[in-house]
Amino acid sequence: MDQNELSHITQENIEAWDEVAPKHAKSNQEKLVRDFADPTYSFLDDTELAILKEIDVTGKDVAQICCNNGRELISVKRLGAGRCVGFDGSQAFIEQAEELAQAAGADVEFVCTDIYDMNREYDEAFDLLTITIGVLGWMPDLDEFFKVLARMIKPGGTLFIYEQHPILNMIEPGDGDAPVVWDVSYFSKDPFVESDGLDYYEGETYESKTITSFPQTMAEILNAGLNQDLTIEHFEEYPHHISNTWWNVEYSKIGLPMCFTLIFRK
Numbered sequence: 203m204d205q206n207e208l209s210h211i212t213q214e215n216i217e218a219w220d221e222v223a224p225k226h227a228k229s230n231q232e233k234l235v236r237d238f239a240d241p242t243y244s245f246l247d248d249t250e251l252a253i254l255k256e257i258d259v260t261g262k263d264v265a266q267i268c269c270n271n272g273r274e275l276i277s278v279k280r281l282g283a284g285r286c287v288g289f290d291g292s293q294a295f296i297e298q299a300e301e302l303a304q305a306a307g308a309d310v311e312f313v314c315t316d317i318y319d320m321n322r323e324y325d326e327a328f329d330l331l332t333i334t335i336g337v338l339g340w341m342p343d344l345d346e347f348f349k350v351l352a353r354m355i356k357p358g359g360t361l362f363i364y365e366q367h368p369i370l371n372m373i374e375p376g377d378g379d380a381p382v383v384w385d386v387s388y389f390s391k392d393p394f395v396e397s398d399g400l401d402y403y404e405g406e407t408y409e410s411k412t413i414t415s416f417p418q419t420m421a422e423i424l425n426a427g428l429n430q431d432l433t434i435e436h437f438e439e440y441p442h443h444i445s446n447t448w449w450n451v452e453y454s455k456i457g458l459p460m461c462f463t464l465i466f467r468k
């Protein structure tokens with residue numbers, strides 16, 4: 203994809219994230235501020251926590267790519283990580299993250315940037331990069347994205363991904379009792395272009411900025427890392443649901459993989 207098209211899409215998406223940020227804050231922020239005031243609070247689920255413990259973040263420099271409101275990175279810091287930096291394109295979410303870090307009393311930095319425009323000062327700056335729940339699908343060019351990630355990892359460092367399974371893109375998301383309809387080919391290359399907002403907490407729809415996301419196959423995700431000479435150390439698929447959509451798939455109990463964990467080493 204050419205650079206102008208890529209920037210146009212990512213900027214439009216980021217505007218849509220900025221637009222929804224106050225709605226997400228209304229749903230979550232007050233509770234998160236209260237939760238993080240408790241020094242024992244963690245937002246990490248059992249799967250993410252078990253893997254981070256296995257990786258052992260103690261004293262490590264960690265970056266979260268597309269960190270949104272920072273609730274996971276602040277929790278990683280609480281596991282004993284060293285320097286922690288969260289990157290996100292949405293200034294409005296960065297501000298929420300800074301408020302949560304302050305409530306937590308956590309020394310976590312947040313940087314507002316389009317990931318594709320990552321400043322070279324972060325080259326080889328991190329022992330561990332994390333990417334979780336709802337990030338890869340926003341990337342118009344996976345190879346360029348992984349190029350940035352590979353640059354940021356110190357030699358010998360790790361990239362940990364905990365994501366929705368790409369097979370879910372085949373199914374129209376819906377509430378619990380919505381039928382599971384297979385309407386998109388697993389191999390489709392057509393972007394999903396929408397304009398009804400990103401309020402996946404309250405389910406409010408509104409006339410939003412244009413939102414463009416991308417179907418990807420598991421092979422494309424694995425190959426994007428391998429193409430940067432990263433080594434696969436771990437790959438697992440799970441039946442549990444980690445997104446705020448596709449409740450219909452979980453409810454149907456048809457046994458699809460709902461998410462995966464993947465660890466690359468540089």
Ligand SMILES: C[S@@+](CC[C@H](N)C(=O)[O-])C[C@H]1O[C@@H](n2cnc3c(N)ncnc32)[C@H](O)[C@@H]1O
Pocket residue numbers: 212215216219268269270271272273274289290291292295315316317318334335336337340
């Ligand atoms: C679904 S959220 C990630 C959620 C996070 N795991 C959590 O649970 O809070 C996706 C985030 O990606 C960010 N984002 C999307 N495209 C981006 C880009 N090109 N550069 C930087 N951030 C981007 C959005 O601003 C949004 O905060």
